[in-house]
Amino acid sequence: MVMEFLIKELDKNYELIDCKVKKDKIIFTIQSTLVELECPYCRHKTDRVHSYYTREIQDIPLLNKQTVLIVNGRKMFCQNPECNHTTFSEQHVFAGKNGRKTRRLEDRILKTSSELSSVGASKLLRENRITVSKSTICEMLKKNVTNCG
Ligand SMILES: [Zn+2]
Numbered sequence: 001m002v003m004e005f006l007i008k009e010l011d012k013n014y015e016l017i018d019c020k021v022k023k024d025k026i027i028f029t030i031q032s033t034l035v036e037l038e039c040p041y042c043r044h045k046t047d048r049v050h051s052y053y054t055r056e057i058q059d060i061p062l063l064n065k066q067t068v069l070i071v072n073g074r075k076m077f078c079q080n081p082e083c084n085h086t087t088f089s090e091q092h093v094f095a096g097k098n099g100r101k102t103r104r105l106e107d108r109i110l111k112t113s114s115e116l117s118s119v120g121a122s123k124l125l126r127e128n129r130i131t132v133s134k135s136t137i138c139e140m141l142k143k144n145v146t147n148c149g
Pocket of ligand 1: 039040041042043044078079080083084085
């Protein structure tokens, strides 16, 4: 299935749970297939789940529709007695720094913005069903280049 492939391309350790195609939006619900997760603080693996949560992450548009990933995440107990953290949240490697957009979407925004003013880029991206504000573009650009119009 094509939709399944799109998720595997994003991260091979994730599976597609649900897909809804709306008038101007595609919503994928996905989750990790890994049973054990590694504590980011001590690198020990654990399979003890503390709780579940979902996170919404904007992805690159498909079929000229805005694409949103509903990611089922877990909060885990670290079972290493020597670790100074008792719990940690699942890390989604495909998500960008602030966790609201995928890295591949951030790359596309940066590529568009580096060639245009942030107002122009915001407008063009919106026409391409990518929601991003001028100030977010500025913030993203500041980390990459110095001047932001
Ligand atoms: Zn730990």
